[in-house]
Amino acid sequence: MARFDKLEFNTSGRPSAEPAERDPLARDAGYWMNQADASRREGLYESALKYYSRALELDRSVVAGWVGQVQMLVQLGEYPEAELWSRKGLELFPNNGELLAGRAHAFCRMGDMKQAHALSDGSLQQAGESAYRWLVRGEIMMATRQDMDRHCFDKAQAANPDWLVPMEIAQVELYYRRPSKAWTRIRNALETTPDATQLWYMQGLCQAELGMTQAAKESFERCLELSPRHVATEKQLRRMKKRKWSARRLFRRLLGR
Amino acid sequence: MQCSNCQFENMPGVVTCGRCGANLRVASLPINVHPPRASRAAKRWRRWFPTARYWGRFRDAVAGSLARIRITGWPTHLQTPGVLIRLIVPGWAQCHVGRAQRGRWFFRCYLGLLLTGLLFIGTMLGWVLLGLAVSLHAASVLDIVAADVTNLRKRLIYSGVALVLLATVLYYPAGHLVGLVASPQRFSVAAPPFAAGDVVLVNYSAYAWSEPRPGDVVYYHLSSYDVWLAPGEIYRLQGDRVDRILAKGGQKVTSNQGKLLIDGRPCPWRPINGQVLPEGLKVAVPEGCYLIIPSADAIPAAWGAVSVVPRARILGRVYWRNQPLWRFGPVR
Numbered sequence: 001m002a003r004f005d006k007l008e009f010n011t012s013g014r015p016s017a018e019p020a021e022r023d024p025l026a027r028d029a030g031y032w033m034n035q036a037d038a039s040r041r042e043g044l045y046e047s048a049l050k051y052y053s054r055a056l057e058l059d060r061s062v063v064a065g066w067v068g069q070v071q072m073l074v075q076l077g078e079y080p081e082a083e084l085w086s087r088k089g090l091e092l093f094p095n096n097g098e099l100l101a102g103r104a105h106a107f108c109r110m111g112d113m114k115q116a117h118a119l120s121d122g123s124l125q126q127a128g129e130s131a132y133r134w135l136v137r138g139e140i141m142m143a144t145r146q147d148m149d150r151h152c153f154d155k156a157q158a159a160n161p162d163w164l165v166p167m168e169i170a171q172v173e174l175y176y177r178r179p180s181k182a183w184t185r186i187r188n189a190l191e192t193t194p195d196a197t198q199l200w201y202m203q204g205l206c207q208a209e210l211g212m213t214q215a216a217k218e219s220f221e222r223c224l225e226l227s228p229r230h231v232a233t234e235k236q237l238r239r240m241k242k243r244k245w246s247a248r249r250l251f252r253r254l255l256g257r
Numbered sequence: 258m259q260c261s262n263c264q265f266e267n268m269p270g271v272v273t274c275g276r277c278g279a280n281l282r283v284a285s286l287p288i289n290v291h292p293p294r295a296s297r298a299a300k301r302w303r304r305w306f307p308t309a310r311y312w313g314r315f316r317d318a319v320a321g322s323l324a325r326i327r328i329t330g331w332p333t334h335l336q337t338p339g340v341l342i343r344l345i346v347p348g349w350a351q352c353h354v355g356r357a358q359r360g361r362w363f364f365r366c367y368l369g370l371l372l373t374g375l376l377f378i379g380t381m382l383g384w385v386l387l388g389l390a391v392s393l394h395a396a397s398v399l400d401i402v403a404a405d406v407t408n409l410r411k412r413l414i415y416s417g418v419a420l421v422l423l424a425t426v427l428y429y430p431a432g433h434l435v436g437l438v439a440s441p442q443r444f445s446v447a448a449p450p451f452a453a454g455d456v457v458l459v460n461y462s463a464y465a466w467s468e469p470r471p472g473d474v475v476y477y478h479l480s481s482y483d484v485w486l487a488p489g490e491i492y493r494l495q496g497d498r499v500d501r502i503l504a505k506g507g508q509k510v511t512s513n514q515g516k517l518l519i520d521g522r523p524c525p526w527r528p529i530n531g532q533v534l535p536e537g538l539k540v541a542v543p544e545g546c547y548l549i550i551p552s553a554d555a556i557p558a559a560w561g562a563v564s565v566v567p568r569a570r571i572l573g574r575v576y577w578r579n580q581p582l583w584r585f586g587p588v589r
Contacts, residue, residue, distance in 0.1 A: 060284050060285075061283045061284040077295075077300060078294065081292060085293070092288075095277060095278075113317050127263070
């Protein structure tokens, strides 16, 4: 008998990270983490949060799960809860850089810049490097109106070339009303990943914010082509159709803001 | 055993990571992994009123500007606003600048004088003790502000300014506020059950939001009423008094054989001086008035006219007897 006769190979040619399709009972923490990641990429933060929790139910030692929960809570606008949860995570994993960054993120959104700065410093002092830490640093810089934010965001992108990073940076920039900066990032990300639904959605948001209504509509339509049941995009398109003349929009266009 | 936090390879059997201190058995710990969630109402509230965000920014801005403030020409330890703010409590600033023992003594003496003064409030001794407490506070301020000043004239000016500032900024508003809920009233003449010299505390704000109720002991103003005892002999009822409300507007009050009846039913209350109960009283209390028998005056008089007190003449509620100390307690 040959030495490698009993080795199993994936003959279908598909990626092997689909344990649920092979055996529904084999849904381990990794499976739910993948599900959470997929939901996050589609902008479904509520689902992603649930999947992270499921992953942690199976294995509480997955640090990425705790970090993911904190990140999702921040994305969902539940900052005090995110702060509380990151604190709990830090009790289990003391001085974890990602959790420190998550806490800094929550504090930053709550307006406590002093704490946010201190925690961000702490997160960057920890071993290793990650995009999230630099993203949070950049956000703090942006919130405190310092010019270093671009460098931090560039560092975040350098740390992780995944398109999720520029998308989340763009979300931060949109949160602080910098749509032109966000759009630049999204455009660059779309050049390398043109089939990412969420990127098209974000591009539409940036364009709508900049007053480019027709371009925004096209971006949203492209997003719907890629994912026909993208609820947020449908909502945006409906809103755009209903939108009438607004003094605020006119004022913003006149002032260039 | 590899730590899931820092990937450090620990010895088998150890509970916490040797490098980062993380619990190595966290995978099997019975802990809740579902994060707390904000309710829909809470999220809406936070969106509409982002107070937390603005409060944080406001606090940072204030802290930043305070840190930049430097008062030149003053002693070094006074140049930070932290010391100045702490002058509000005697001894606190001393503790802050490192003279803890001195600060503690200032605080203890001040507290002793203040509490004893409050205990004897309404008497001469009480006012003297409270005055001493204020002076001690001013001395504690001088101890910080004029620590390096040796010139007597300058020191006198400093102490005068400190006293005036403390009185106007701190003690006058505080005294005004306390006076609303606990104002001492001293009996100059005996009015049973109170003796001359007794001090009671009156809450002037008790009826600001509610109406007086029968049974309350109140401080009220009795309008001038002359009682003709004999030709050429007049007894004048007037001035501020303390007594109990027996009935309110719309009720009919009668007294018969030492019993007080309100709308035909026995009244659970007696005048504060239980000995006085006019015989043959028949009064219909008009709306907006209360029946209060001035029980300190045991004279046969037109009780019906004297005892009906309009609401506007009730000044406050009497709730505590402060002096003499052996009768210290609530007024019932």
